[in-house]
Amino acid sequence: MKIVIINYGAGNIQSILFAIERLGYSAVLTNNPEEIKAADKVIFPGVGEASYAMKMLKESGLDTLIPTLKQPVLGICLGMQLMCKHTQEGDTTGLGIFDVDVIKFTPKVKVPQMGWNQIYNLKSGLFEGITENEYMYLVHSFYAPLCDEAIATTNYEVEYASALENNNFYGTQFHPEKSGDVGEKILGNFLKL
Structure with missing residues (x-):
């Protein structure tokens, strides 16, 4: 199986x-369009600021490539947010894969939300064998509100979509690669899709 991690200068790729x-x-690890298209599975990571990350995607033409991919694609953290229509962070237009706009937590809560929080209302093959209310590791100041494409929910000030799915596209707000055995099982489930 050929697994590609998209390298566009905005990812926590080592973990x-x-x-x-x-x-x-x-x-x-690649930003080569042909290599990405030929992969069985694609992981789209992201750490950092949305408008800068989108600029990097545009410079390499990946902003037009990613939405056309036919194999399973997993966006992680900022990767998931960039797959949405728009994010308030840097007033950034996203890739439009998920039909939701990313918004900022209000000043009533500490941002970023940093640390472990529960996921529930799990609704996807991504979560096969995962029990409700498992703890995942999150670091974020912006979130995707609950929507039709939500496949997991987390509560921090409000209930929000901590994972999204649309056809072959999946996104997790949490970091499966930093979430211990449960996160690893979710990554393993993605690789088996």
């Missing part, structure tokens, strides 16, 4: 590579 290796696979 994802290690998690995939622990599952017994290896991944290629």
